[in-house]
Each structure stands twice: as C-alpha cells, then as structure tokens.
Amino acid sequence: MTQLGLFAGPQAGPAGLRYIDDFVEAAAEGDLIGRIAALPLQRFQFGAFEGNRRVASFGYRYDYSLQRLAEAEPIPDWVLPLAHRVEAWAGLVGGSVRQVLCTEYDAGVGIGWHRDKPHFDKILGLSLGSSCKFRFRRRSGDKWERHTLEAQPRSLYMMGGEARSQWEHSIPPVEARRYSITFRTMKQA
Numbered sequence: 001m002t003q004l005g006l007f008a009g010p011q012a013g014p015a016g017l018r019y020i021d022d023f024v025e026a027a028a029e030g031d032l033i034g035r036i037a038a039l040p041l042q043r044f045q046f047g048a049f050e051g052n053r054r055v056a057s058f059g060y061r062y063d064y065s066l067q068r069l070a071e072a073e074p075i076p077d078w079v080l081p082l083a084h085r086v087e088a089w090a091g092l093v094g095g096s097v098r099q100v101l102c103t104e105y106d107a108g109v110g111i112g113w114h115r116d117k118p119h120f121d122k123i124l125g126l127s128l129g130s131s132c133k134f135r136f137r138r139r140s141g142d143k144w145e146r147h148t149l150e151a152q153p154r155s156l157y158m159m160g161g162e163a164r165s166q167w168e169h170s171i172p173p174v175e176a177r178r179y180s181i182t183f184r185t186m187k188q189a
C-alpha cells in the first residue's frame with residue numbers, strides 16, 4: 001500500500017494528493033469494467049468540441065455550452081457501495097460523493113491539462129484495466145513544477161488541498177484501454 005501526501009517533502013508530489021494500490025480486487029475490476037462498457041458512453045463534449053474519451057455522468061454533469069452544472073441520471077445502484085467505500089477511505093461523510101463520471105480511454109487516448117470545475121470539492125479516481133501516467137504541473141515563477149503518479153489498475157487517488165486547487169493534471173495517451181470512475185464531492189454553496 002502506498003500513501004502519498006501525508007508527509008509532503010520535495011519528492012512527495014503535490015500536498016493533498018493521496019494514493020492507494022489495490023483498492024479493488026481483480027474480480028471486482030472485471031465486473032466494474034463490464035458495467036462501464038455496457039453504459040451508453042458518449043464522446044466527451046465541451047461546447048462545439050468533442051474529446052476522444054467516452055464518458056457517462058451521474059448525479060450532475062457539467063454543460064460546457066451553458067457553462068453550468070446540470071442534473072444527470074442518479075448514481076447507479078452498482079456504484080453506490082463503491083462510492084461509500086471511497087468516502088470511508090477518504091474520511092468523508094457518507095453521501096458526500098454527489099457526482100460520478102465513468103470514462104473509457106481507448107489506446108492512444110488521454111486527457112489534456114486541466115483542473116476540475118470549481119463546483120466540485122474533493123476528486124477521487126479509481127483506475128481500471130490499465131495503468132496511466134497521471135501527471136501534475138503548477139507554475140513556479142517562469143517554470144513548471146511537475147510530478148507524475150503511476151496510477152496502477154485497481155488503484156484509487158484523491159486530490160484535495162493544493163493538488164486540487166493549485167495543480168493541473170493530465171493523462172498522456174494510454175497504451176492500453178483504460179477505464180476510470182471519478183467520484184466528486186460538491187463545494188458548499
């Protein structure tokens with residue numbers, strides 16, 4: 001088991017980043033991949049543009065054309081026990097996860113540099129199917145400070161604190177099909 005972010009030294013990566021290997025077992029991973037692959041996944045839409053990754057949002061989705069959150073289908077029953085385990089691991093109150101995003105990255109597909117929308121607070125992500133380089137960067141004068149987390153299949157990461165508010169993240173094109181389930185809590189209104 002690896003935990004990052006507890007003792008943030010210069011090599012430790014962004015403060016507020018936590019990570020654990022083997023959050024789910026191999027059998028559960030296969031079941032979750034089957035569940036996600038069976039969803040009506042749509043290419044990620046941002047305004048007039050379309051990303052190559054395919055997604056399904058639950059609870060809320062961000063409408064890039066209207067630049068606001070919109071309600072989405074409720075979080076499916078098969079996700080709820082997992083969401084509760086994720087909340088317990090993160091020390092969050094049960095029911096804090098209000099948005100779930102299921103994503104499929106085919107080989108050669110990644111996600112560009114971004115920070116998640118400010119409506120969301122903590123961001124947790126379960127990796128399934130294959131590993132990825134989960135990259136972080138933040139401005140430091142005229143340079144970028146960088147960190148890469150090798151996110152293994154079946155692992156879980158959490159971005160809180162500076163990892164969430166100051167650092168951007170991205171995933172370069174993956175080598176083999178990867179799925180992820182992102183769990184997001186909401187900022188207090």
Ligand SMILES: O=C(O)CCC(=O)C(=O)O
Nearest residue numbers: 101103111116125180182
């Ligand atoms: O696939 C992942 O683990 C990250 C997804 C992500 O950063 C996003 O959808 O904003």
